[in-house]
Amino acid sequence: MKIVTLIACCCLAPPGLLPGRGESPAAVPSPPPGMVAIAGGSYKPLYAKEARPRTTQPFFIDITQVTNAQFLDFVTKHPAWRRSQIKPTLADKNYLAHWRGDLDPGDEKALAMPVVNVSWFAAKAFCETQGKRLPTQDEWEFIARADATRLDASSDQAFLRQLLEWYSQPASGPLPAVGEGVLNVHGARGLHGVIWEWVHDFNSTMIVGDSRGDGSLERKLFCGAGSLLAADVSNYAAYMRYAFRSSLKGDYCVRSLGFRAAKSVKEEPPAPAMPSFTTIYDLSGQWRTQDDRPLKLADLRGKPRLITMGFTTCKYACPRIIGDMKRIEAALGADADKVGLVFFSFDTAADKPAQMQAAMTEHQLSPARWTFAVSDDEAIRQLAVALQFKFATVEGFLTHSNLIAVLDAEGNIIHREEALGADIAPTITALKKLLR
Numbered sequence: 001m002k003i004v005t006l007i008a009c010c011c012l013a014p015p016g017l018l019p020g021r022g023e024s025p026a027a028v029p030s031p032p033p034g035m036v037a038i039a040g041g042s043y044k045p046l047y048a049k050e051a052r053p054r055t056t057q058p059f060f061i062d063i064t065q066v067t068n069a070q071f072l073d074f075v076t077k078h079p080a081w082r083r084s085q086i087k088p089t090l091a092d093k094n095y096l097a098h099w100r101g102d103l104d105p106g107d108e109k110a111l112a113m114p115v116v117n118v119s120w121f122a123a124k125a126f127c128e129t130q131g132k133r134l135p136t137q138d139e140w141e142f143i144a145r146a147d148a149t150r151l152d153a154s155s156d157q158a159f160l161r162q163l164l165e166w167y168s169q170p171a172s173g174p175l176p177a178v179g180e181g182v183l184n185v186h187g188a189r190g191l192h193g194v195i196w197e198w199v200h201d202f203n204s205t206m207i208v209g210d211s212r213g214d215g216s217l218e219r220k221l222f223c224g225a226g227s228l229l230a231a232d233v234s235n236y237a238a239y240m241r242y243a244f245r246s247s248l249k250g251d252y253c254v255r256s257l258g259f260r261a262a263k264s265v266k267e268e269p270p271a272p273a274m275p276s277f278t279t280i281y282d283l284s285g286q287w288r289t290q291d292d293r294p295l296k297l298a299d300l301r302g303k304p305r306l307i308t309m310g311f312t313t314c315k316y317a318c319p320r321i322i323g324d325m326k327r328i329e330a331a332l333g334a335d336a337d338k339v340g341l342v343f344f345s346f347d348t349a350a351d352k353p354a355q356m357q358a359a360m361t362e363h364q365l366s367p368a369r370w371t372f373a374v375s376d377d378e379a380i381r382q383l384a385v386a387l388q389f390k391f392a393t394v395e396g397f398l399t400h401s402n403l404i405a406v407l408d409a410e411g412n413i414i415h416r417e418e419a420l421g422a423d424i425a426p427t428i429t430a431l432k433k434l435l436r
Helices: 068-077 120-129 137-144 157-168 236-246 317-338 353-362 377-386 425-435
Strands: 035-038 041-043 054-056 059-062 262-264 287-289 305-310 340-345 370-374 391-394 397-401 404-407 413-417
Touching: 035 137, 041 137, 054 137, 059 137, 068 120, 137 236, 157 236, 287 353, 305 317, 317 340, 317 404, 317 425, 340 353, 353 370, 404 425, 413 425
Parallel strands: 305 340, 340 370
Antiparallel strands: 035 059, 041 054, 059 262, 287 370, 305 404, 391 397, 404 413
8 A cells, every 4th residue: 555644734835824724824934944834723633523623833844754865964963863773762673674774875866765764753853953843743634634726625525535546556666756746735745645754743643443433442442532533534544644643653663654844933942852762761851749849750760660641630541540550559568668659640731749649649649659740741742652652632631541561670661551450460470570
């Protein structure tokens, strides 16, 4: 099947800026070289039956995907991201597998092709060195609706058939040069018909299976998953994008998966550099505990940990997960004093120290053993991707995958459980093995 670049952005063609349907043009500064300016606006996403429109703020996005030549310059200047030197936590064995060597992408034609076989971590690191970032899913989907003449062609059956025809063609032979990609009305090339593209929040997509019924969701894996049914099942091309993202993990390197960079119009402080980490304890970021104390992940080194991610006001999955962790704690007996239990929150709006402390009290958790912590969006996203954890806000409700993981004293993941109500015996066994 031919892979299609489907991470929607909202770029616009000069000289005018193109807003979402029914909106007035907004004043957006001229884009940096190689990028187009997107005025922002709203669109109706695929993932909910009664979805409310989502809004994107003005942004810039690359006209084309990042090329092998550009990525060669990156790995030349940053040796830690070369094929022979990259850490296995950052990319699987297929990383840059199509290159002939660390610094040899191929001939002149290959240099002009989009770089593929790159992980989310590598794509993110590349963007940061350029003073840019990966586009969000909303940004990408906002502009992916466009064809050559219309801002939103997503209801045009001819346009949708064309996308599916691209999908159905085998992804064989060399990729075209990025400059040969189809130009849309925003001025962006190759959004469809070339490759898939990474988005920053790919792990906020939790659709699996067939989108046409309740069987589309692996309900045991997601809290609040019922809200994720597709809004427009006729747009199967868009559904394929969401389903593909749902299958990804941060270290995946796929021969039909590349990326392009984006940049906010509104000036933002530079993001911290993507660390070359061996375990999650190498990740950067400042966390805050239920006692309003600062915490770095490196501070957790020294003993085994039982960890999870969620949010304290959750009424379904998280209380059950905490209950399982308490049962594991009880089964350890006196050895529980040698283990730390950590609840990482992704709810930056509600989970302030006082709320996390209240959750500790509600669940009758020992402060000598338990830690609740929350951080900023960037640190949370990095940890979630490293833990292969998914979370999103859908129709105003927080939703997430389920996870209980056992870490050794250095932060290596020794065991993980992702189903609610699973047998806790394997988790207890993994912890006791570490304690021995």
